Amino acid sequence: MKCPPFDYHRATSVADAVDALQAAGDEGKILAGGQSLVPxxxxxxxRPAVLVDVNRIPGLAGLERRDGVLHAGALVRHLALADQRQHPLAAEAARWIGHTAIRSRGTLAGSLAHADPAAELPAVLRACDGAVQVAGPSGTRRLRADELFVGALQSALADTEMITGVELPVPDxxxxxxxxxxxxxxxxVSVAAARFGERxxxxxxxxxxxxxxxxxxxxxTVDGDVSDDRVTLLAAAAADDVDPASDLHGSAGYRRAxxxxxxxxxxxxxxxxxxxxREPA
Amino acid sequence: MKITVTVNGERHRLDVEPRRTLVDALRDDLGLTGTHVGCEHGVCGACTVLVDGEPVRACLMLAVQADGASVATVEGLAGDDGTLHPLQEAFSRCHGLQCGACTPGMLMTAVHLLDTDPDPGRETIRAEMSGNICRCTGYTGIVDAVAEAARRRVTSETS
Incomplete structure (x- = not known):
């Protein structure tokens, strides 16, 4: 249970990280919190040939709410996300991640880039119709949640790209x-629900x-309060709309329920x- | 790669391979075998140490990432004269350990818990300690120990 050998590059800036990833070809991997990568x-x-450690790049741990959107740096740790009050849905979801010793290291952008379909923050990004800012060899681009997540543990990020910031619209x-x-x-199974206006x-x-x-x-589409009847109908619609697979952790029917x-x-x-x-029936 | 790390107040210079985890550096390079290695993939909590005051799985952090950091391990809990830390005493009194494999991680997790929440209820203790696996005690003694250490600390500070 020891890691295979790799070279290590401690990036000093986003440009430096992208350069290092580019130099590594498709053999480089970003090391952020390491809570998924190191296992x-x-x-x-x-067996990546090079780990590009982004933890010491300055300026990537900020949290700022502007015009109804929480702008979070890539290196915001889950503990910091859980502690902030500007985006309560993200705070609540972050509290469900692992344990304190995981949340102290794990990062927002790391969780999104890892793209685990059972993880909390990818669900929140999509529920809020959020986006990520990405830096790569040819400049920067913005990817919406719908575009970022491609499949289980697969994102639309290239091997030479890095998430630098996250935009999380704050729901009503x-x-x-x-x-x-x-x-x-x-x-x-987890569910993130967000209301923006009537949607x-x-x-x-x-x-x-x-x-x-x-x-x-x-x-x-809801006009005014969300009634109990509407909650019941929406929950039934959600169960109808998913097509889960069966695995060791539960059958498809169990996941639907x-x-x-x-x-x-x-x-x-x-x-x-x-x-x-409060308990499943 | 050359790094400098402060462990329990003492500065050390180390030359480590990038793939060396912090827990292996502590145990094999510094001889501090109090921190235990369990699952080596972040599940069991046995290797939990404090890095710059925050609990960290030392099997999920590379030693090179701890360059310049301050690490606290179980060896730093007891006094120089061997006097046990109040949490260690409470673990002993409440049967919070049996084989001892999980104990260093349990203690460091509990140290951080009581630093951030001096008076946690049993539910909070259970939730915060849930990332550390024990196969001997059934946990009740561990929760008792943390609760008792908290109680004694609150009592001694107010008396």
């Missing part, structure tokens, strides 16, 4: 719910290769009233 190395599931109302077998585990966006994690944006049609329950809870949170039932 992958220890298990020898990957929000809810988050997750079911995991043990405290701190990846979700079996409710529901994103389900753990049921597809990417965080799944529920297509609930006209049901997702969890999708309905977690959507009920997330929307009850969003609607501002908690339902008495």
């Amino acid at each position: 992958v190395l220890a298990l020898r599931l990957a 109302a929000w809810g988050f719910a997750e079911f995991a077998r043990r405290h701190g585990d990846f979700a079996v 409710v966006r529901i994103v389900v994690g753990g049921v597809a290769g990417v965080p799944h944006l529920v297509d609930a049609g006209d049901l997702a 969890l999708t309905e329950q977690m959507t009920l809870r997330a929307l009850a949170d969003l609607a501002g009233h908690l339902r008495p039932v």
Whole structure:
């Protein structure tokens, strides 16, 4: 369980990191918090020739809310995201990530670039219709959540690109719910719900290769309060809309049932009233 | 690669391979074997140490990343004369350990918990300690120990 050998480059700037990645060809890998990458190395599931450590690049740990959008630097740690009050949905989701000793190192951009479909922050980025700022050899570009996540652990980022910042629009109302077998585990199913004006966006994690944006049609347009009836209909629509696979952690039917329950809870949170039932039926 | 790291207040210069994890550097290069290696992929919590005051899985951090950092390990808890840290005493009194494999990680996690929340309830203790796996005790003694250490500290500070 020791990492295979690699060269190590401590990047001093974004440009320096991109240069190092480019010099490594397709053999380079960004090291941010390392909470997913180092286990992958220890298990020898990957053998990058060069690790480009971005942790000491200055100016990438800022958090600022401007015009209804939280602008977060790539190196914002999960603990800092959980502590901020400018984007409560992101704060709540960050509290569900692993444990304090994981949250102290893990980074926002690292979680997004890793693109685990059961992870919390990719679901939040998509629920908020957020975007990432990306730097690469040919300059910078902006990728929306819909474009960033391509498949399980696959993003649209090139080997020579690096996320430098994250834009998270702040919803008018929000809810988050997750079911995991043990405290701190990846979700079996998680749901992030965000309301922007009359539109409710529901994103389900753990049921597809990417965080799944529920297509609930006209049901997702809400005028005024979100009623109990609407919550029930939307939860049923979410369960209908997902097509989960069966694996060791749960059958497709179980995940579908969890999708309905977690959507009920997330929307009850969003609607501002908690339902008495807190355990899956 | 040459790095400088301060461990329990003492500065060390090390020459490490980039792939060396912090826990291996502590144990094999510095001889500080109090920090234990368990799963080596971030699940068990046995290797938890404090880096610049925050709990970190020392198996998920490379030693080169700790260059210039200040690390606190279980060896730094007891006094120079061998007097146990109040948490160590509480673990002993409450049967918070049996084989001892998880204990260093448990202690360092608990040190950070009580530093940030001097008076945690049992639910908070359980949640915060849940990233550290113990296969002996059934956890009750561990939760008792952290709760007792917190109680004694609050009592001694207010008396």
